[in-house]
Amino acid sequence: MALDRTIAPEAKEIDNINFILPKKWELDNSIPVYEYNLGSQNLSKIEFSFNAGTKYQEKALIASSIKNLIKEGTTNYTSKQIADAIDFYGAFLETDISNDHASISLYSLNKYMDNVLPIVVDIIMHANFPQDEIDNYLKRSKQNFLVGQEKVSTLASQAYVSNIFRGSSYDQVATVNDYEHVTREDLVTFYQQYYSLENMEIFLAGKIDDNIKGLLNQYLGKIKTNSANKPSFTFSPIQFSASNDFVLKESAIQSAIRYGKPTININHPDYIKFQVLNTALGGYFGSRLMMNIREDKGYTYGIGSGISSKIEAANFVIATEVGSDVTHSAIKEINIEIDRIKHELIPEDELHVVKNYMLGSLLKNTDGPFDLLERFKTIHYNKLNDAHYDHFIKEIKNTTATELKELANKHLTNMSIILAGSVDFN
Amino acid sequence: MEFKQFTLDNGLRLIIHQDTSTPIVAFNILYDVGARDENEDLTGFAHLFEHLMFGGSKNIPQFDTPLQAVGGQNNAFTSNDMTNYYITLPKQNIDTAFWLESDRMLDLAFTPKSLEVQRSVVIEEFKQRYLNQPYGDVWLLLRPLAYKKHPYKWATIGKDIKHIEDARMEDVKAFFKRHYNPENAILVIAGDVNVDEMLTKTNHWFGDIKNEDKYIRNLPQEPQQTEARFLEVERDVPQSAIYKTWHICDKKDPDFYAYDLATDILSRGNSSRLYQTLVKEKELFTEINAYHMGSTDNGLFVISGKVKNTVDLKEADDAIVNCIEELKNERIPANELIKVKNKVESTDAFSHISVLNKAMKLAFAALLGDINLVNTENELYAKVTADDIQRVVQKSLIPTNCSTLYYKAKNN
Numbered sequence: 001m002a003l004d005r006t007i008a009p010e011a012k013e014i015d016n017i018n019f020i021l022p023k024k025w026e027l028d029n030s031i032p033v034y035e036y037n038l039g040s041q042n043l044s045k046i047e048f049s050f051n052a053g054t055k056y057q058e059k060a061l062i063a064s065s066i067k068n069l070i071k072e073g074t075t076n077y078t079s080k081q082i083a084d085a086i087d088f089y090g091a092f093l094e095t096d097i098s099n100d101h102a103s104i105s106l107y108s109l110n111k112y113m114d115n116v117l118p119i120v121v122d123i124i125m126h127a128n129f130p131q132d133e134i135d136n137y138l139k140r141s142k143q144n145f146l147v148g149q150e151k152v153s154t155l156a157s158q159a160y161v162s163n164i165f166r167g168s169s170y171d172q173v174a175t176v177n178d179y180e181h182v183t184r185e186d187l188v189t190f191y192q193q194y195y196s197l198e199n200m201e202i203f204l205a206g207k208i209d210d211n212i213k214g215l216l217n218q219y220l221g222k223i224k225t226n227s228a229n230k231p232s233f234t235f236s237p238i239q240f241s242a243s244n245d246f247v248l249k250e251s252a253i254q255s256a257i258r259y260g261k262p263t264i265n266i267n268h269p270d271y272i273k274f275q276v277l278n279t280a281l282g283g284y285f286g287s288r289l290m291m292n293i294r295e296d297k298g299y300t301y302g303i304g305s306g307i308s309s310k311i312e313a314a315n316f317v318i319a320t321e322v323g324s325d326v327t328h329s330a331i332k333e334i335n336i337e338i339d340r341i342k343h344e345l346i347p348e349d350e351l352h353v354v355k356n357y358m359l360g361s362l363l364k365n366t367d368g369p370f371d372l373l374e375r376f377k378t379i380h381y382n383k384l385n386d387a388h389y390d391h392f393i394k395e396i397k398n399t400t401a402t403e404l405k406e407l408a409n410k411h412l413t414n415m416s417i418i419l420a421g422s423v424d425f426n
Numbered sequence: 427m428e429f430k431q432f433t434l435d436n437g438l439r440l441i442i443h444q445d446t447s448t449p450i451v452a453f454n455i456l457y458d459v460g461a462r463d464e465n466e467d468l469t470g471f472a473h474l475f476e477h478l479m480f481g482g483s484k485n486i487p488q489f490d491t492p493l494q495a496v497g498g499q500n501n502a503f504t505s506n507d508m509t510n511y512y513i514t515l516p517k518q519n520i521d522t523a524f525w526l527e528s529d530r531m532l533d534l535a536f537t538p539k540s541l542e543v544q545r546s547v548v549i550e551e552f553k554q555r556y557l558n559q560p561y562g563d564v565w566l567l568l569r570p571l572a573y574k575k576h577p578y579k580w581a582t583i584g585k586d587i588k589h590i591e592d593a594r595m596e597d598v599k600a601f602f603k604r605h606y607n608p609e610n611a612i613l614v615i616a617g618d619v620n621v622d623e624m625l626t627k628t629n630h631w632f633g634d635i636k637n638e639d640k641y642i643r644n645l646p647q648e649p650q651q652t653e654a655r656f657l658e659v660e661r662d663v664p665q666s667a668i669y670k671t672w673h674i675c676d677k678k679d680p681d682f683y684a685y686d687l688a689t690d691i692l693s694r695g696n697s698s699r700l701y702q703t704l705v706k707e708k709e710l711f712t713e714i715n716a717y718h719m720g721s722t723d724n725g726l727f728v729i730s731g732k733v734k735n736t737v738d739l740k741e742a743d744d745a746i747v748n749c750i751e752e753l754k755n756e757r758i759p760a761n762e763l764i765k766v767k768n769k770v771e772s773t774d775a776f777s778h779i780s781v782l783n784k785a786m787k788l789a790f791a792a793l794l795g796d797i798n799l800v801n802t803e804n805e806l807y808a809k810v811t812a813d814d815i816q817r818v819v820q821k822s823l824i825p826t827n828c829s830t831l832y833y834k835a836k837n838n
Contacts, residue, residue: 003630005485005529009521011496018449040447041775071696079706083696088761090768092776109772140705140712143735146664150560251662254550254558286490298546301554321554353495360497363516367448368779 014359019366019389022203022376027221032201034376036369037208042110044206045370046117046216048124049377052102052194055169055312056233060178062186065137067097069187070104070195072133074126079133082119091116099170100311100381102195113212121219124195129187142179149176153321155247156256156420163416164262164315167239198229203377205369235312238262240416247420255327255421257320259334263307263411265314266382272395274307274411277404280354281305281341281412282318288337289318297333299326311381316411327423342408345401355396362389427778427800429788430621432628436635437609440628441788441797443616445781451617452785453513453523455531456793458612459605460507461584462577462645462723470584471601473504474548474593479511481540483530496522504582507722508793514782517618521627528631531611534602536595545590552587560663564730564833571657572671572726572829576648603638610641612792616785648673648724655829662836665712666733668743669831671726672822674718678794683806684814685718685727685822690766691753691815692716692729697765699749700729710734710742722794727822739832754820758812770807 022034054063071093072079086093089112094105106120148154158173165171202216240262264271275283282289282305289303303320322330346354365371366389379388419425432440461472479502480489493500498515513523556562565581573579584590613632615624651673675681693700693716700714714731729750733742777783784800791799 003634005525005532008486008492009519009525011522012516012518014497014516039779041778043772043775080697080702083702084765087695087697087769088765090765090770090772092772107772107776109775112768136706136709139709139734143665143712143732147560147732150663152558252558253553284494286494294547295543298543299550301547301551321550321558323550323553353491356497357494357499360494360499360516363497364450364499364514367450370779 011356014356014363017363017366017389017393019375020372021386022373027202027217029197029221029223029225031197031220031225033216034201034203034380035208036205036372036376038369038372039206042207043108044110044113044204044208044212045105045107045373046120046212047103047105047203047373048120049101049103049201049203050195051100051199051231051233052190053098053100054172055099055235056194056231057172057190059181059186060172060174061182062190063102064097065134065141065182066187066191066195067095067102068141069129069133069137070095070127070191071123072137073128073130074122075128076122076126077119079130082123085119086116089115093120098310099172110207110209110212113215117212117215118219124200127191127195129184129191131184134182134184134187138179138182142176145174145176145179152249152252152254152256152420155249156258156418159245159247159418159420160258160260160317163243163245163418164240164260165238165313167236168313169236170238170310170313193231196229197223197225198227199231203373205373238313242414242416244417244425245419246424247418248424249421252421253324254321255324255419255423257322257327257331257334258317258418259319259415260315260317261415263314263316266309266378266384270407270411271309272392273399273403274407276354276358276396276399277341277407277411278305278307278316279358280346280350280404281337284354284357286353286357288341289334292337293320293322293330293333297326297329299323299330299333309382324421324423327419327421331417338412342405342412344405346404348401351399351401351404355399358396359393362392427784427788429797429800431792431797432625434608434629434633436633436637437607438628438632438635439612439792440625441612441614441792442619442621442624443614443781443784443788444619444621445616445784446618448617448781449517450514450781451517451520451523451615451619452782453515453520453527454614454616454782454785454789455511455527456612456614456789457509457511457606458610458793459509460505461580461582462506463605463641463643464577464580466577466585468589468593468597469580469586470548470582470590471593471597472509473582473584474544474590475598475601476502476504476509477544477548478534478536478540478598479530481537481544482535484533484535486526486529487535489526489530493522493526498522506578506582510786510789512782512786520615520619524627524631527613528635531606531608531632532635536599538595541593541595541598545593548583548590549587552583552590556583561667561833564667564669564831567657567659568669568671568829568831571655571831572673573648575646576723577645578648578721578723604641607637608632608635609637612789614785614789614792616781616788645723651827651829654825657830658832658834660834660836663833664835665735666739666835667731667833668733668739668746669728669730669833670743670746671728671829672824672827674725674727674818674822676724677720677722680806681814681818684810684818687763687766687770687807687810688753688815688819689716689718689727690769691758691762692749694766694769699753700731700746703749704731704745708745710737710745735835739834743830750819750823754816754823758815760812763812763815767807771804774804
């Protein structure tokens with residue numbers, strides 16, 4: 001039989017995703033542990049997560065400096081001893097920070113856990129932020145910051161955060177002067193308050209064996225905790241009103257554009273369908289913004305939109321870098337696409353592609369223990385229903401073009417545009 | 427890692443790796459063509475081509491849409507040695523990957539519009555990544571400093587953006603006929619698949635694709651460098667940087683593993699020598715790295731660092747050289763060698779988690795001519811002795827084999 005290449009093979013629907021919940025248990029002192037014991041390789045990730053993101057800091061750079069300095073010395077080990085030990089056993093120690101959370105993650109072959117886990121515990125319990133390490137770090141970090149200031153993308157992103165989250169606990173943009181004002185006392189105070197066992201959860205993924213569980217209990221489970229030590233927090237609200245900002249970067253040959261507003265977060269009933277809308281507009285390679293501004297006009301190497309859902313709020317953004325000479329044309333085309341999605345129904349075949357793309361992405365992003373853990377953290381941190389991903393699939397499948405048009409009119413209005421480069425709005 | 431390999435009658439190589447733990451299949455096609463295969467007057471073509479491969483093929487007007495419609499994702503990258511296209515999709519829809527990839531290997535739908543748009547996109551990519559970026563043009567300077575004859579002297583984006591601006595349809599078509607042939611491609615399928623079924627499907631979709639022009643690679647070899655090279659430029663950046671390169675062997679040479687471990691000793695992890703000595707102790711650099719290009723032909727050993735603002739570049743450069751001399755002349759402690767080998771072992775274990783990663787590993791090893799490398803590489807690293815490392819650095823990290831770039835900040 002001759003091969004007819006014009007006919008697409010039959011597509012099979014993605015009906016369900018095998019999202020597994022982790023096993024939940026507690027250390028002897030009630031520190032919660034969430035465990036994905038799945039995996040073929042003899043390795044594991046142990047993540048210690050704290051409610052210690054940037055929103056808790058009262059001064060710029062404190063939370064991020066701790067992220068970088070926490071492994072640079074404890075009362076028992078020097079920075080070099082820590083680095084030597086982690087590297088010697090081929091382990092990886094990563095610290096991370098977001099607006100809401102801070103984490104310390106250890107990745108190691110299981111056979112070396114006895115050697116490396118105690119060091120990580122020491123970092124959690126006894127980091128002591130030596131002054132010379134602080135000085136060295138701040139000098140380097142300041143230089144990196146200055147390199148960032150040469151990039152239009154960085155300038156636009158900073159101005160975007162200030163514009164969107166104005167006045168709130170998420171309005172955290174450092175200036176170069178802030179590097180002069182970070183003190184050891186700031187770091188120690190924040191660390192003691194927020195990197196406490198009472199403020200910690202443990203996530204495990206990989207081939208989790210009894211040895212790992214035993215070590216956690218041995219080193220962390222015996223320490224007395226007091227739930228009264230859990231820090232309280234009140235989120236300072238966002239004072240947003242749409243306005244356009246321009247950041248001049250002389251002689252830049254590209255302009256960075258950030259276009260957006262604060263929006264609904266994952267706890268809002270419209271959220272999943274709004275994600276469908278976002279995907280159609282700018283959330284995948286075949287999106288309208290990509291098809292128009294890159295694939296038809298060739299103004300950019302890439303353009304996309306996204307919703308970043310945080311615990312207290314969320315933000316919507318369209319982001320791109322375009323040639324300076326086509327800056328105004330690009331903004332005009334973005335506006336055309338926003339108008340079009342507000343005033344015309346998305347055709348069924350396009351909506352079909354968007355939905356299946358999203359389901360395929362979810363399938364891919366729930367593949368294996370490490371991915372599953374990330375998806376679970378979203379449920380857990382946002383206090384969503386355990387069946388969230390089943391609900392997600394149903395919602396996507398049920399979304400109609402009419403609903404999307406309504407959502408566009410509800411959520412894609414009153415946005416700010418931030419422009420960084422050599423070309424102003426006029 | 428287990429795999430099965432086949433060669434179709436038309437020369438297409440097929441490698442299959444089974445992993446029943448995942449609902450996702452990785453479908454990776456590597457074409458044995460990179461920027462090194464370009465004509466010196468038409469550089470940037472391999473990469474421009476990667477863009478054109480998404481502009482529709484003979485029977486399918488649009489590549490991405492049908493793939494996204496079945497829940498798939500894809501991307502591609504071009505290097506000096508290869509062009510690699512990869513798809514991940516739900517395993518029940520693997521036929522769509524066969525359909526799409528075979529049609530674009532068969533023939534592309536070259537339209538003037540597609541060429542026009544992708545030309546602009548690549549020019550914007552050039553601006554975004556190389557020009558409008560602090561330190562973005564470093565490799566545009568370093569490659570021609572280190573290579574005088576071999577085509578590694580230009581970057582994948584091209585030697586001159588004018589080559590892309592002037593690209594003609596006939597040149598583009600000729601490039602396709604010369605390089606995008608089944609005998610020049612390696613297909614790797616990794617996931618929860620049946621081997622016989624995959625072989626049947628591969629024959630079904632790819633079996634009738636003919637080879638067009640034959641390409642015989644015959645690249646000019648780089649003559650041995652005999653004197654130190656030096657270039658200094660001034661740029662509008664907040665901080666000066668130093669880049670040093672030395673010629674080393676290709677990736678197939680047994681010494682490659684000794685060089686790789688030498689870069690690890692120098693800069694892998696916070697316990698590494700360059701970081702501890704030059705960043706932490708002497709505070710001459712704010713960051714510093716040692717690595718190699720991992721290229722198929724004779725490659726480069728590179729040390730690059732951003733110099734602290736108050737420090738003289740010569741002083742910083744001398745400090746790098748001192749670290750190298752120490753590596754050459756003082757016995758490498760046994761524990762340090764164990765350390766870098768342990769890191770290789772754990773990195774390898776972590777790299778076996780994703781099917782896409784595994785598929786790419788298999789494809790790269792096949793391109794080098796030995797698929798078994800995916801399994802034997804660990805042993806090759808294990809065999810490296812402290813003497814091997816010292817022997818290779820003594821041979822290669824010498825001034826007459828070195829090219830140095832001072833990338834000076836204008837206002838310092």
